[in-house]
Amino acid sequence: MMPRFFDKQGDPIEWDQHVRLSSDPNYRVIGSDTLLDRKLVSTIWLGIGLPGPITNPFMFETMVFTPDFEQIDSHRYLTLEEAKLGHQKMIEKWEICSGCQGSGFLLNSYGVACGPCPNGCTTGYLVGNDAQV
Numbered sequence: 001m002m003p004r005f006f007d008k009q010g011d012p013i014e015w016d017q018h019v020r021l022s023s024d025p026n027y028r029v030i031g032s033d034t035l036l037d038r039k040l041v042s043t044i045w046l047g048i049g050l051p052g053p054i055t056n057p058f059m060f061e062t063m064v065f066t067p068d069f070e071q072i073d074s075h076r077y078l079t080l081e082e083a084k085l086g087h088q089k090m091i092e093k094w095e096i097c098s099g100c101q102g103s104g105f106l107l108n109s110y111g112v113a114c115g116p117c118p119n120g121c122t123t124g125y126l127v128g129n130d131a132q133v
């Protein structure tokens with residue numbers, strides 16, 4: 001069966017319209033942010049649904065890349081609102097702490113740890129998260 005296509009609002013569209021919208025970055029890109037350590041958080045509209053009941057549609061997706069373009073995280077959403085919220089959550093999840101540049105310690109001018117992070121973090125990230133790499 002053919003996949004079905006949807007615009008950002010979730011309304012069905014034809015294949016040729018999907019192709020046209022997909023080639024327009026202003027339409028396709030929901031958010032694109034480079035973090036302090038140069039990770040990229042990118043959220044795009046995909047607009048592809050599967051035939052039958054919608055169980056695993058490719059409507060929106062956030063992907064997180066290292067500066068070497070290794071994908072380290074991703075999440076899919078059904079609606080534009082979820083995608084926008086998810087984009088912000090992904091930024092919060094992966095943004096490093098500005099006080100210690102992600103080290104978790106106060107560093108001296110030689111880059112040696114010489115005390116606790118001035119922002120008080122212990123992990124080097126804004127949000128405590130054991131799953132960080």
Ligand SMILES: [Zn+2]
Binds near residue numbers: 098099104117118124
């Ligand atoms: Zn810190």
